[in-house]
Amino acid sequence: MLDQWLYIGIFLGISLFLPAVAIFLASLLSPKKPNAIKNSVYECGVETRGETWVQFHVQYYIYALMFMIFDVETVFLYPFAVAYGQLTLFAVVEAIIFVTILLGGFVYTWKKGNLTWQ
Amino acid sequence: MTSTQVIFLITALVTIFSAVMVVGSRKLFHSALWLILSFLGVASSFALLEASFFAIVQLLVYIGAIAILIIFAIMLTRDIMEDEWQQINRSWGLVLILVITIFSVLLGLYSTWSGFQTILNPLGISGQENILAFGKSILAPDGFALPFEASSVLLLAAMIGGIYIAMDRKQEGDEA
Amino acid sequence: MGFLNFLFDPISSISTWLSSLLAGWGLSNEIITPILYLIGAGVLGTGALLVTLLLIWAERKIIGRVQDRFGPNRVGPWGIFQSVADMVKIFIKEHIIPSHVDPIPYHLAPILAVSAVLLSLAVVPLSKTTVGTNLNVGLLFIIAVGGLGELAILMAGWGSNNKYAIIAAFRATAQLISYELPMVITLIIPVLLTGSMGMVDLVEAQKIPFILAAPLAALIFFIASIAENGRAPFDLAEAESELVAGFNTEYSGLKFGMFYVADFLRAFTSSIIFVSIFLGGWQGPWAVQIPILGFVYLLIKSVIVWFVGVWIRGSLPRFRIDQMVDINWKILTPVSLILVLLTAFIDKGLGLSSIYLRYIVLFLLNIGVGALVIQLIVKQVKKTEVQVDVGSRERLVARPENMITIHHQE
Numbered sequence: 001m002l003d004q005w006l007y008i009g010i011f012l013g014i015s016l017f018l019p020a021v022a023i024f025l026a027s028l029l030s031p032k033k034p035n036a037i038k039n040s041v042y043e044c045g046v047e048t049r050g051e052t053w054v055q056f057h058v059q060y061y062i063y064a065l066m067f068m069i070f071d072v073e074t075v076f077l078y079p080f081a082v083a084y085g086q087l088t089l090f091a092v093v094e095a096i097i098f099v100t101i102l103l104g105g106f107v108y109t110w111k112k113g114n115l116t117w118q
Numbered sequence: 119m120t121s122t123q124v125i126f127l128i129t130a131l132v133t134i135f136s137a138v139m140v141v142g143s144r145k146l147f148h149s150a151l152w153l154i155l156s157f158l159g160v161a162s163s164f165a166l167l168e169a170s171f172f173a174i175v176q177l178l179v180y181i182g183a184i185a186i187l188i189i190f191a192i193m194l195t196r197d198i199m200e201d202e203w204q205q206i207n208r209s210w211g212l213v214l215i216l217v218i219t220i221f222s223v224l225l226g227l228y229s230t231w232s233g234f235q236t237i238l239n240p241l242g243i244s245g246q247e248n249i250l251a252f253g254k255s256i257l258a259p260d261g262f263a264l265p266f267e268a269s270s271v272l273l274l275a276a277m278i279g280g281i282y283i284a285m286d287r288k289q290e291g292d293e294a
Numbered sequence: 295m296g297f298l299n300f301l302f303d304p305i306s307s308i309s310t311w312l313s314s315l316l317a318g319w320g321l322s323n324e325i326i327t328p329i330l331y332l333i334g335a336g337v338l339g340t341g342a343l344l345v346t347l348l349l350i351w352a353e354r355k356i357i358g359r360v361q362d363r364f365g366p367n368r369v370g371p372w373g374i375f376q377s378v379a380d381m382v383k384i385f386i387k388e389h390i391i392p393s394h395v396d397p398i399p400y401h402l403a404p405i406l407a408v409s410a411v412l413l414s415l416a417v418v419p420l421s422k423t424t425v426g427t428n429l430n431v432g433l434l435f436i437i438a439v440g441g442l443g444e445l446a447i448l449m450a451g452w453g454s455n456n457k458y459a460i461i462a463a464f465r466a467t468a469q470l471i472s473y474e475l476p477m478v479i480t481l482i483i484p485v486l487l488t489g490s491m492g493m494v495d496l497v498e499a500q501k502i503p504f505i506l507a508a509p510l511a512a513l514i515f516f517i518a519s520i521a522e523n524g525r526a527p528f529d530l531a532e533a534e535s536e537l538v539a540g541f542n543t544e545y546s547g548l549k550f551g552m553f554y555v556a557d558f559l560r561a562f563t564s565s566i567i568f569v570s571i572f573l574g575g576w577q578g579p580w581a582v583q584i585p586i587l588g589f590v591y592l593l594i595k596s597v598i599v600w601f602v603g604v605w606i607r608g609s610l611p612r613f614r615i616d617q618m619v620d621i622n623w624k625i626l627t628p629v630s631l632i633l634v635l636l637t638a639f640i641d642k643g644l645g646l647s648s649i650y651l652r653y654i655v656l657f658l659l660n661i662g663v664g665a666l667v668i669q670l671i672v673k674q675v676k677k678t679e680v681q682v683d684v685g686s687r688e689r690l691v692a693r694p695e696n697m698i699t700i701h702h703q704e
Binding site for chain 3 (some may be wrong): 121145147148151154170171173174175177178181182183185186189190193246248249250
């Protein structure tokens with residue numbers, strides 16, 4: 001068990017190391033001639049105005065919220081799916097009720113028009 | 119010290135350090151990134167405890183969903199990206215002493231607890247059986263079936279509440 | 295006999311040889327395992343990055359042919375060394391770092407983007423004997439690692455301090471998290487059928503590929519994985535006409551190259567994952583006896599799936615953002631949820647013991663649900679149709695509510 005996570009940890013290290021080394025080597029090889037215009041913000045030649053980090057529309061937040069709720073729900077369903085072979089029909093119905101309750105919220109959001117992009 | 123202990127110490131230090139940085143860093147986005155690193159540290163602690171499922175839930179839900187939700191929420195707030203105020207107020211010295219005292223008292227109390235001396239029994243089941251047992255117990259009527267269904271209601275409440283609040287804001291300030 | 299064994303199963307032979315060699319040097323088992331892991335991960339990672347060069351060439355060539363062009367054809371036979379030349383070029387290009395970037399996210403993002411793609415290979419079984427690791431939550435691991443890719447995009451968009459980049463990054467993330475949902479949900483079905491989340495167990499359970507038991511789930515997963523890769527028709531995040539080049543606008547040199555590599559490599563790794571989950575992975579005739587054959591099967595199947603993806607990329611126009619959102623939230627997500635519930639309920643309710651009967655029932659269920667969904671969509675489209683007479687002065691604006699087919703008056 002720990003062995004498996006050790007492998008994942010080592011793989012994470014390697015997978016960060018390889019691109020980092022490549023970028024480092026490339027930065028050694030590449031020319032460095034910065035100037036003010038080259039380093040300015042790229043907006044198709046138009047000078048940039050105002051703050052970049054602007055306020056975003058609430059739409060994004062609604063999708064992220066919906067995603068989070070259903071993600072949590074699905075994560076609960078995975079142990080159910082693993083145990084599925086040894087469960088009774090009653091337990092399966094329990095899982096169905098679990099999802100149906102949340103589907104109610106989904107329908108609510110849909111009817112309120114929050115799933116439509118504006 | 120075994121190698122597992124070394125790894126544990128490193129992840130624990132990284133977790134605590136990044137948790138402190140969440141509060142300490144001046145840019146909100148950086149705080150969010152530190153928070154993610156802290157989540158990652160917690161995930162590796164779970165992995166070290168051989169609780170694979172919780173490690174992966176930590177990755178999937180906390181980093182994959184909650185952290186992104188937080189970043190989206192950051193982008194929703196106004197004039198936020200950086201604050202220039204003093205982060206520490208005047209009585210910080212007093213608070214530091216107070217905190218250290220409470221912490222050392224707690225540490226002293228806990229260190230006398232017999233639970234730390236007893237050797238833990240290994241779970242006996244590993245790998246897939248671990249998750250299988252978990253799955254069976256959350257659906258067993260004499261197990262955790264009721265909390266399981268209740269969590270669904272909780273999620274429903276969270277969803278409808280969140281959507282309702284977001285909706286109201288949209289009608290007020292449409293130009294945003 | 296030893297030589298034949300080596301031929302049939304080179305990778306595990308090499309690893310046994312290496313571990314006995316290291317043990318001969320007097321190293322303990324606790325040190326040998328990490329060393330072997332390190333070598334294995336290093337070889338797999340480097341190999342994947344090198345294969346990307348070939349993938350980029352092949353994809354450009356195929357897209358070229360689809361669009362009635364030659365594609366790369368100057369460097370080497372059939373232009374096969376084009377990506378090598380490109381790589382050399384991108385290696386020696388200047389790294390322009392705009393003056394107002396937020397340095398840590400900006401520099402970390404390209405590295406994280408590649409590593410998120412590579413990490414998903416860690417749990418995929420390449421043949422009967424060559425397995426990174428049989429993590430007991432391997433399936434969820436693959437999805438979770440996709441979340442790191444989203445993070446890389448957000449970091450790139452934020453760090454660049456460029457309006458286009460950050461808008462593109464947010465769009466891309468909204469798309470990625472949305473389409474992650476049907477992906478996670480449909481993957482419950484293979485787990486239901488296997489009773490395990492380990493990738494090795496999943497592949498071994500597929501004496502008959504799961505695509506036959508869950509064709510609709512496989513289709514939903516495939517569509518969602520195209521969207522996860524951010525490829526056409528779901529490439530809104532890099533809509534050149536609207537957003538310059540997407541979240542990587544401010545990147546140049548190899549840092550841009552890393553996003554490019556991640557993009558092309560992910561197209562292939564996601565097809566390997568699709569094959570492992572729905573098409574039986576390395577399974578095939580004699581794959582158990584001769585593990586190397588399993589690897590070949592896996593590659594052949596993955597190339598076919600990958601080709602279909604490239605074909606779709608070359609053929610379909612880009613969706614508008616409201617269509618992209620609608621497809622996910624109003625079709626894929628509810629359908630996949632209902633499909634999972636129906637699969638669990640009917641399979642348990644009937645309680646069939648014969649695997650063939652189970653597969654037939656589930657296949658029919660999938661087809662039935664699919665037909666129903668298509669009918670509902672057609673009905674909805676018919677309802678929103680607007681009649682316009684040819685020659686009338688009325689002009690329609692291209693807006694979502696006018697999703698129409700124009701009828702010519704006879």
